[in-house]
Amino acid sequence: MRRKVWLSLLGAILVLAYYFWPSSRYPAHFIEPHPVLAQPPHSSGELLQVSDFIATTPRPADPYPYPIALGAVGPLTPLYSGSLQYPFYCGFSQQGLEPPQVDNQQGYGIAVVQDKQQLGYSQDCLHPSRLLWYRLTADNQVRPYQGETLGSDEQLIRVELGTLLRFFYFVLMPVNAAEYGERDSAERWNQQLIYQFHGGVGIGFRQGSINLERMIANRAAQLRRGYAVLSSSANRTSHTYHFLRAEEVAVRLKRHFESLYGKPRFTIGIGGSGGGIAQYLLAQNAPGLLDAAIAQYSYPDMLSQVVYALDCDLLHNYYYFTASDKASWQSMAQRQLIEGLSTSEQQSVRFRWQISAAQLLAGQWPTPSRGASQCINAWFGLSSMVHNPHQGRLKPFTSTELRQQTHWSYWQDLVEIYGRDQHGFAHSLWDNSGVQYGLQPLRSGQLSARQFLELNARIGSWLPAAQMQPEKVRFIRQLDLPLWLSSFGRHNISQPKSNAADFQVAPRYRADTAAINRAYRYGQLFLGKAQIPIIDLRHYLDPVLDMHHLEPSFMARQRLAMQGNDDWQRIWVSHPDYTPVAAAFAALEQWLQQGIAPDSASDRCFAADGSLIAAGTAVWQPNGSCSRHYPPLSNSRRQAGAPTHGLLLQCRLIPVADFIAAGHYQPVDMTPYLPELQQIFPDGVCDYQQGDNGWPADWPAPAE
Structure with missing residues (x-):
C-alpha cells in the first residue's frame, strides 16, 4: 500500500513537471563549452562516385606533399569522402589543447578566446602539428616526459599530434632517450605498424578526441616491442560511422607516416565494438590499408x-x-x-x-518487470x-x-x-x-x-x-x-x-530502396569481401546483458563464407576476466610472416584463468565445445524468420x-x-x- 501511495505522489509530481517545466531548459553542466555559433554557407570536397562497388572504384591521386610539416596543419579538403560537414564541434577542450587556429571573422564555428580577448572564430578546428613526449614506467603508467633520466625499465614514447581533414591524428613511436627532441629518427621501430580504431556510437558533426595516455597504456606491450601506432579521432565511431570519411583519413595518415619512416612490413588493426566494425569494412572497402585485424566485440557493420x-x-x-x-x-x-x-x-x-x-x-x-533483458538494459x-x-x-x-x-x-x-x-x-x-x-x-x-x-x-x-x-x-x-x-x-x-x-x-x-542500394555499393554493409587474417576476439558478455553479444561474430563468418573467404577469420571468445590480446598479436605475426594460418590462430575459447577450453576447426559447430560453453543467441529479426x-x-x-x-x-x-x-x-x-x-x-x- 505504501508503495502505491509513493507512486501516486511521484505521478502527481511528474504531471506538474510535464506541464510547467520547459523542455528546452538545460542545466549549465549539460551545455558544452565553446558551442558552435554559426556555420559557413558552403563546404568543399568531392564524394567518390561508385557505379559498381566501392572496393573496385579507383580513388583519386593524393596531391598533398607529405610529410605534414611540424607547425603546419594537415590537408583540409577531402579528396573523395564528401563535403566538409557543418556544424562541426571542436574537440580541443577534451584533448587538453589550446583553442584551434582562427580561420574567419564572420562568426562561423566557435569563438576563439585567449586571455579573455576574442581573436576570431574557427569553423574547421585546425591545429598545427606538434611533438609530445611520454614515458612508460615499469608498471606501465604513462607520464609526461621533459628530458629527465629514464629508468632502466622505462620506455620513451614520441607522439606527433596534429589535424588531418579536421580530425586529430596521432603517431606513436617508441624511441631511445638520445632521440628526445627529434622527429625523424626511429631506431627502436620494429618495422611493424598498428592502426588503432576506437568504438562508441556517434552521429558526426564533431572533431572528437582520444584519450592519448589511455591509448599509450593500452598499447604498452606492443610499444615496448617496437611497434609504431597510428590513430585518428575520425577512426573513433563515437564521433562518426561514416566509413568512407574514416577510410580517407586512415589512408592519408598512413601515407604521412610512410613519408617519414618508410613502408612497414605489415599493418595490424585493432579496436573494439565500432572499432571492430571499422576493420571489417575497411578490409573490404580499402584493400591494402590493413594486413591483418583484431576485431574486438565487433558487429559486421553498423546497419546490421x-x-x-x-x-x-x-x-x-x-x-x-x-x-x-x-x-x-x-x-x-x-x-x-x-x-x-x-x-x-x-x-x-x-x-x-x-x-x-x-x-x-x-x-x-x-508494471513491475521480473528481471531484465539486453534489449532494454543495453539498447534503451x-x-x-x-x-x-x-x-x-x-x-x-x-x-x-x-x-x-x-x-x-x-x-x-x-x-x-x-x-x-x-x-x-x-x-x-x-x-x-x-x-x-x-x-x-x-x-x-x-x-x-x-x-x-x-x-x-x-x-x-x-x-x-x-x-x-x-x-x-x-x-x-x-x-x-x-x-x-x-x-x-x-x-x-x-x-x-x-x-x-x-x-x-x-x-x-x-x-x-534506392538508399539501401547505395549502402551496398558504398560498402556500408559487410558483404564478406575481406581477404586478410582476422581474429574476431571478444569476452562472453551475453549473461551480463552487454550489447556486445556473441552472435555477430558468426554473422560476419557466414558472410565471409558466402564469398568463399571464411578461412580468413578466427573466432576467439574468453571469460571477461581474461583478454588474450597478446596471443592474438603473436598469432597474426606468425600468420603474416609464414603466409599461412598457424595452429595458434585456430578458433578457440578461454576460461577465466586464461586456460584453453577448446581449440580447432569444430569448436564453434552447433554442438562444439566452445558453443556449449559460450552459446551464441539470436535477435528479433532472426526470431521473425530472417x-x-x-x-x-x-x-x-x-x-x-x-x-x-x-x-x-x-x-x-x-x-x-x-x-x-x-x-x-x-x-x-x-x-x-x-x-x-x-x-x-x-x-x-x-x-x-
Missing part, C-alpha cells in the same frame, strides 16, 4: 545491428503501453522469445523508475540517439538556432550516400514492413496465434523523419538529473488505429495467403486467421528466401 536494435524500443513500448496483457510481457523468458537477445532474472531493468513515471503520465499503473534510448533527427545528443554542442536547423541522426551523417527524402531529411534505411515478429516461437508453439496477431498489429514502427519530434526531457535540478518523459521515444512510434472492422493496427515503415547472416535490410513481400499456402507457418495452421493477417499486413509479409529488395540488381545473388 541497427535493424534489430531499433526494434527494441518498439517492443518495449508494446510491453509497457499497448499490450492488452502487460503482465505476461514482464517475464523475461517471454520477451526472449521475441527479442532473441540475452535475458536475466537476477538483474533489474535500467531506468525502471523513469519507465514507471512514463506509465503514470500515460494514465497507466506501473538508441532510437533517440541515432534515429531521431531532432534529438541526437542530450548535451547541446551548438547555438539554439543551429540545433534547431540541423538534423541530428546517424542517417544525416551519411546523407551524401543515403540521399534525402522529399522533406529534406536523410533517408533512414531501417525498415520493418512485412516483418512478422515472433514467427519462430509461433511455429514452435511457444507463442499463441492470438499473442502473435496482437503483437504484430500493435508494435507499429518509427514515424517518418518529417513527423518525428524531440524527446520530452525535463531536468530535476535538485537531483542533478535529466528526466525522460517520452520513454522509448513512444511519441515517435506509429500508434494502432481502428479500421472499418474495428481491428487496431499500427502502420509499418518502408525504407527507400536469415542468420543478417544481410537483409528490406525484405521482398508476398501476400499472406501465399505465405500460408507455401506452408511457412507450419506446423501451425493460420488459415482461420487469414482476414486478420491481411489487415495487419495489407502489403504482404516477408519472404526471406528472395533476399534483400535493396540488393543491387546487376550483382550476382548472394550465395546462402
Whole structure:
C-alpha cells in the first residue's frame, strides 16, 4: 500500500513537471563549452562516385606533399569522402589543447578566446602539428616526459599530434632517450605498424578526441616491442560511422607516416565494438590499408545491428503501453522469445523508475518487470540517439538556432550516400514492413496465434523523419538529473488505429530502396569481401546483458563464407576476466610472416584463468565445445524468420495467403486467421528466401 501511495505522489509530481517545466531548459553542466555559433554557407570536397562497388572504384591521386610539416596543419579538403560537414564541434577542450587556429571573422564555428580577448572564430578546428613526449614506467603508467633520466625499465614514447581533414591524428613511436627532441629518427621501430580504431556510437558533426595516455597504456606491450601506432579521432565511431570519411583519413595518415619512416612490413588493426566494425569494412572497402585485424566485440557493420536494435524500443513500448496483457510481457523468458537477445532474472531493468513515471503520465499503473533483458538494459534510448533527427545528443554542442536547423541522426551523417527524402531529411534505411515478429516461437508453439496477431498489429514502427519530434526531457535540478518523459521515444512510434472492422493496427515503415542500394555499393554493409587474417576476439558478455553479444561474430563468418573467404577469420571468445590480446598479436605475426594460418590462430575459447577450453576447426559447430560453453543467441529479426547472416535490410513481400499456402507457418495452421493477417499486413509479409529488395540488381545473388 505504501508503495502505491509513493507512486501516486511521484505521478502527481511528474504531471506538474510535464506541464510547467520547459523542455528546452538545460542545466549549465549539460551545455558544452565553446558551442558552435554559426556555420559557413558552403563546404568543399568531392564524394567518390561508385557505379559498381566501392572496393573496385579507383580513388583519386593524393596531391598533398607529405610529410605534414611540424607547425603546419594537415590537408583540409577531402579528396573523395564528401563535403566538409557543418556544424562541426571542436574537440580541443577534451584533448587538453589550446583553442584551434582562427580561420574567419564572420562568426562561423566557435569563438576563439585567449586571455579573455576574442581573436576570431574557427569553423574547421585546425591545429598545427606538434611533438609530445611520454614515458612508460615499469608498471606501465604513462607520464609526461621533459628530458629527465629514464629508468632502466622505462620506455620513451614520441607522439606527433596534429589535424588531418579536421580530425586529430596521432603517431606513436617508441624511441631511445638520445632521440628526445627529434622527429625523424626511429631506431627502436620494429618495422611493424598498428592502426588503432576506437568504438562508441556517434552521429558526426564533431572533431572528437582520444584519450592519448589511455591509448599509450593500452598499447604498452606492443610499444615496448617496437611497434609504431597510428590513430585518428575520425577512426573513433563515437564521433562518426561514416566509413568512407574514416577510410580517407586512415589512408592519408598512413601515407604521412610512410613519408617519414618508410613502408612497414605489415599493418595490424585493432579496436573494439565500432572499432571492430571499422576493420571489417575497411578490409573490404580499402584493400591494402590493413594486413591483418583484431576485431574486438565487433558487429559486421553498423546497419546490421541497427535493424534489430531499433526494434527494441518498439517492443518495449508494446510491453509497457499497448499490450492488452502487460503482465505476461514482464517475464523475461517471454520477451526472449521475441527479442532473441540475452535475458536475466537476477538483474533489474535500467531506468525502471523513469519507465514507471512514463506509465503514470500515460494514465497507466506501473508494471513491475521480473528481471531484465539486453534489449532494454543495453539498447534503451538508441532510437533517440541515432534515429531521431531532432534529438541526437542530450548535451547541446551548438547555438539554439543551429540545433534547431540541423538534423541530428546517424542517417544525416551519411546523407551524401543515403540521399534525402522529399522533406529534406536523410533517408533512414531501417525498415520493418512485412516483418512478422515472433514467427519462430509461433511455429514452435511457444507463442499463441492470438499473442502473435496482437503483437504484430500493435508494435507499429518509427514515424517518418518529417513527423518525428524531440524527446520530452525535463531536468530535476535538485537531483542533478535529466528526466525522460517520452520513454522509448513512444511519441515517435506509429500508434494502432481502428479500421472499418474495428481491428487496431499500427502502420509499418518502408525504407527507400534506392538508399539501401547505395549502402551496398558504398560498402556500408559487410558483404564478406575481406581477404586478410582476422581474429574476431571478444569476452562472453551475453549473461551480463552487454550489447556486445556473441552472435555477430558468426554473422560476419557466414558472410565471409558466402564469398568463399571464411578461412580468413578466427573466432576467439574468453571469460571477461581474461583478454588474450597478446596471443592474438603473436598469432597474426606468425600468420603474416609464414603466409599461412598457424595452429595458434585456430578458433578457440578461454576460461577465466586464461586456460584453453577448446581449440580447432569444430569448436564453434552447433554442438562444439566452445558453443556449449559460450552459446551464441539470436535477435528479433532472426526470431521473425530472417536469415542468420543478417544481410537483409528490406525484405521482398508476398501476400499472406501465399505465405500460408507455401506452408511457412507450419506446423501451425493460420488459415482461420487469414482476414486478420491481411489487415495487419495489407502489403504482404516477408519472404526471406528472395533476399534483400535493396540488393543491387546487376550483382550476382548472394550465395546462402
